[in-house]
Amino acid sequence: MKQAARLKDPHTEERQLYWRLLVAYLFMVLMLLLLVARFVWLQVFQYEHFATLAQNNSISLVPVQPNRGLIVDRNGIELARNYASYTLELTPDKIDNLDATIKALGQVVPITPRDLKRFQKFLSESKDFEPVPLRLKMDDVEAARLAANLWRFPGVEVKARLYRDYPYKELTSHVLGYIGRIGPREKDRLAADEKTANYRGATHIGKLGLEAVYEDDLHGQNGFEEIETDSAGRAVRSLRRTAPVHGNTLQLALDIHLQDVADKLFGARRGALVAIDPGSGGVLALLSKPSFDPNLFIDGIDSQSWQSLNSDWQRPLINRAIRGMYPPGSTFKPFMGMAALEAGAITPNEIRPAPGYFTLPGSSHQFRDSNPRGNGSANLAKAIAVSSDTFFYKLAWDMGIDRIHPLLAQFGLGSRTGIDLDGEAVGVLPSKEWKARRFAGTRYRDEHRRWLPADVVSIGIGQGFNTYTPLQMANATAMLANDGKAFHPHLVQKVTDARNGKTRLIEAAPYKQLPFKQQHYDYIKQGMRAVMLPGGTGWRLGQGLQYSMAGKTGTAQVVQIKQGAKYNAGALAEQHRDHSWFIAFAPVEQPKIAVAVIVENAGFGATAAAPIARALFDYYLTGKLPDDIRGQLETFPPSATGKQDASVAR
Amino acid sequence: MQVSLAKRLTRAIMDPLDGWLLALLAGVFVLSMIALFSASNQSWAKIDNKLVYTALSLLIMWLLARLSPQTVMHLALPLYVAGVLLLVGVELFGITVNGSTRWLNVGIARIQPSEIMKIALPMMLAWYFQKYETTLNWRHYVVAAVLIVIPGLLILKQPDLGTATLVMGAGFFALFFAGLSWKIIIGGGVAFLASLPVVWNLMHDYQRKRVLTLIDPMEDPLGAGYHIIQSMIAIGSGGVWGKGWLAGSQTHLDYIPERTTDFIFAVYSEEFGLAGNLLLLALYLGIISRCLLITARAPTLYGRLLAGAITLSFFVYVFVNMGMVAGILPVVGVPLPFMSYGGTATVSLAIGLGMLMGIGKLQRR
Incomplete structure (x- = not known):
């Protein structure tokens, strides 16, 4: 052929190729023989060893579960703990007639329809060779009776397990969250994070709250045991064991006594309370009312309980403290005042009129004061103390939204505080850009998106587009109280390593300092203190104080009142009544606690929210309790550590 | 009349194909169906799928075998250039999954350009050496090395050590048969061994973990070592004659990971033992022998x-x-040829073998 003629030296080249083909062939045969040798080694010489490992479908490598880390309050009282109990587990693969077996087991121990329903649900989520629990939390008598009968039921096991328990139920649910069974979604997530190995044999995982956020700390590290089994699959002896590393202990900044007092002060009312230690950013109490029992969720909530929680109009499952967005009402005024001072829109002690209503130039619309007769004239401190609306309408109008927004953003309003809980709401600190974005949808027209001059007026008194979470308000109050030291509020203050007892502190120092003048902090604080003194809106609650207290009342409108109409609580449905707000800190000189309280649909700030804050401060700073709640408080045992052995998990 | 028509049709279909290779592949196919049925927990859906893509692979093989290698050769340069451009595209706009960027969205579908390179690179090198066959000198080997290293580095950067090794390996084999000096091969081997400590430092954590796990699987028996331990238990417990079809406990208790794809051999080996392994190895050795014979001719x-x-x-x-x-x-992640479940790998193997049959057909004329 033509190509052949072009070859330089066909014979040499061909010989070289044959030689190379031979080398390649011999090499490949040799490597395949190496594989054969490996197979002979595994399948002939090591056959006995591997056959034992695989024999009778027994598991030769057993994961040993670590104990989940405890969660304790700042005094060491256990809020989430583990206890050992027995479960009855069935492995569908090893059982011929599942229904008959369950029926027969029902003769030995009681099995309720709820147990059966839960069993069916777990069964559908797991693979056939995985053990599925039928009965949970059996007592010693039931476990013993079953153990004596187990020979009749192949594929049925009684296992000792550690259970999670939240002893204070509703009191801690919005803080701790809960753990639940690992479902298909969690399995996928674990696989994506390459954590499957560490969860082999694990049944539960943190789903909500601190249990979810600190999952990696709480779960610990799997151990494992290599077990030799006989032909019946029974463990003969343990060949090797690597102990698990138990989960780390979380110590909260939260004080469960304070949390309990706050809860009882709320009683049956709806709302939220967040108390922060201004010196550290630690969250002393975080309450959202109403609440729910987290223990219900651990092993799958029954549909009836779920229905009643989920369809309750009071929304007990929503964490109002971090997700509830409310207009701040007049509690916004101290921050607004701070912004005005910093922007130079007003000077301290500059006296201005505070009339009964405010109108924009060239408009007849009346922005009314909550006090129809007005407050005469006032400086900024007095305007805070008497909560003059017209004073702040004017301030906001003078400043304009472009100057208000960046200064208030410094307090963390309108952005997530960074608390160690998932699902925090952002809230709204309005700006021109925000409005354009908010009304960008095709349903809106350009005039909806444009910033109108009047928009800024009601923002000055915490109405209008403003909405914040109680946590944001508490956080901003704490910043004001400690002269601008900013922390990310955190529930956990210390993580103790289970292996070596070493501790890790959560944010020990502030992450930034707000760039405001000290004399402005002092001036605003003076105004907030005056709220609690005669002439201030909270003067009744300032009586008989054993320490100094600064506060601000607020009332957040839920529905708009028509021009010329009067707010009449009695005429409105309960859900449409105003929310009662209060922010406060104490002692003024050296603040130890800052708080934001909102009571939904309870009217004026001074009547519902403020008394809660006052009683809470009394308890926290002096130990004094109101008589009517003393009898309702829970009793908290001192911390009982130890008493947990990994061996029960097997 | 009828009979001769059938005969002619059969000949028309069979003529481009290599009878020996086809018979050996049919043997592997039968074993793979048996293993897949067991590994998939008797899923007819997977069997159906496999039948479909096997038929497709056969068609592609037949089409390529019919084409003259001289024709296909003209595709070498455009295919190579397209492959490199797509790899650059992956680097710039690729889709990242589990920390490595291997896929490229080209509108209709996601493609993995490194797969194209597995065949494009040896084609390119073969074309290049034939073009300069009469004037071959050391400079051409340097150019060939650059042609190998460009896609190699691009794939390494994704990172995908496995595919990079396979692609560069395919290129190296072409160089080897083109008569690369033994001195360079041995010198390169020594340099490679010497550079291992450097490579170790460049490796990602997950790659190091794999190597360490290989040395001692018990280091991490529930994590990285788990797959290896479980598949070794499956193979070892199969013994000489195996546990029998559909009777492998390791397989059916879900201890074997990826058991229809990368680890299907563990399933097969557990159920058919050493005897089954030797049969499969013999089939593979037969395929390789036949392919080398075609190469020689x-x-x-x-x-x-x-x-x-x-x-x-x-x-x-x-x-x-x-x-x-x-x-x-x-x-x-390397599948076992024609045994592992998966259309992409099977089709790309069929493309290779189809071209090889086309080359084999030429000598018989």
Whole structure:
């Protein structure tokens, strides 16, 4: 052929190729023989060893579960703990007639329809060779009776397990969250994070709250045991064991006594309370009312309980403290005042009129004061103390939204505080850009998106587009109280390593300092203190104080009142009544606690929210309790550590 | 009349194909169906799927076998250039999954350009050496090395060590048959061994973990070592004659990971034992032998280099997969040719073997 003629030296080249083909062939045969040798080694010489490992479908490598880390309050009282109990587990693969077996087991121990329903649900989520629990939390008598009968039921096991328990139920649910069974979604997530190995044999995982956020700390590290089994699959002896590393202990900044007092002060009312230690950013109490029992969720909530929680109009499952967005009402005024001072829109002690209503130039619309007769004239401190609306309408109008927004953003309003809980709401600190974005949808027209001059007026008194979470308000109050030291509020203050007892502190120092003048902090604080003194809106609650207290009342409108109409609580449905707000800190000189309280649909700030804050401060700073709640408080045992052995998990 | 028509039709279909290779492949196919049925927990859906893509692969093989290698050769340069451009595209706009960027969205579908390179690179090199066949000198080997290293580095950067090794390996095989000096091969081997500590430092954590796990699977028996331990238990407990079809406890209790794809050999080995392994190895050895024979008889340099590179790549797939499942090589994602479930891998193997049959057809004329 033509190509052949072009070859330089066909014979040499061909010989070289044959030689190379031979080398390649011999090499490949040799490597395949190496594989054969490996197979002979595994399948002939090591056959006995591997056959034992695989024999009778027994598991030769057993994961040993670590104990989940405890969660304790700042005094060491256990809020989430583990206890050992027995479960009855069935492995569908090893059982011929599942229904008959369950029926027969029902003769030995009681099995309720709820147990059966839960069993069916777990069964559908797991693979056939995985053990599925039928009965949970059996007592010693039931476990013993079953153990004596187990020979009749192949594929049925009684296992000792550690259970999670939240002893204070509703009191801690919005803080701790809960753990639940690992479902298909969690399995996928674990696989994506390459954590499957560490969860082999694990049944539960943190789903909500601190249990979810600190999952990696709480779960610990799997151990494992290599077990030799006989032909019946029974463990003969343990060949090797690597102990698990138990989960780390979380110590909260939260004080469960304070949390309990706050809860009882709320009683049956709806709302939220967040108390922060201004010196550290630690969250002393975080309450959202109403609440729910987290223990219900651990092993799958029954549909009836779920229905009643989920369809309750009071929304007990929503964490109002971090997700509830409310207009701040007049509690916004101290921050607004701070912004005005910093922007130079007003000077301290500059006296201005505070009339009964405010109108924009060239408009007849009346922005009314909550006090129809007005407050005469006032400086900024007095305007805070008497909560003059017209004073702040004017301030906001003078400043304009472009100057208000960046200064208030410094307090963390309108952005997530960074608390160690998932699902925090952002809230709204309005700006021109925000409005354009908010009304960008095709349903809106350009005039909806444009910033109108009047928009800024009601923002000055915490109405209008403003909405914040109680946590944001508490956080901003704490910043004001400690002269601008900013922390990310955190529930956990210390993580103790289970292996070596070493501790890790959560944010020990502030992450930034707000760039405001000290004399402005002092001036605003003076105004907030005056709220609690005669002439201030909270003067009744300032009586008989054993320490100094600064506060601000607020009332957040839920529905708009028509021009010329009067707010009449009695005429409105309960859900449409105003929310009662209060922010406060104490002692003024050296603040130890800052708080934001909102009571939904309870009217004026001074009547519902403020008394809660006052009683809470009394308890926290002096130990004094109101008589009517003393009898309702829970009793908290001192911390009982130890008493947990990994061996029960097997 | 009827009979002769049927006969002619059969001949028309069978003529481009290589009878020996087809028979050996049919043997592997039968074993793979048996293993897949067991590994998939008797899923007819997977069997149906496999039938569909096997038929598709056969069609592609037949089409390529019919084409003259001289025609296909003209695709070498455009295919190579397109492959490199797509790899650059992956680097710039690729889709990242589990920390590595291997996929590219081209509108209709996601493609993995490194797969194209597995065949494009040896084709390119074979074409290049044939073009300069009469004037061959050391400079051409340098150019060839650059042609190998460009896609190699691009794939390494994704990072995908397994595929990079396979692609560069295919290129190296072409170089080897093109007569690369033994001195360079041995010198390169020594340099490679010497550079291992450097490579170790460049490796990602997950790659190091795989190597360490290989040395001692018990280091991390519930994590990285779990797959290897479980597949070794499956193979070892199969013994000489195996546990019997559908009776492998390791398989059916879900201890074997990826058991229809990368680890299907563990399933097969548990149920059919050493005897089954030897049968499968014999079939693979037969395929390799036949392919090398075709290589030896190929009339053009292009044909020899491409056929040789395809053959050795095929062997590497077999060896690396079985070595991994048997615990003597690290876990890399290499399927077992024609055994593992998966259309993409099967089609790309069929493309290689189809070209090889086309080369084989040429000598008989």
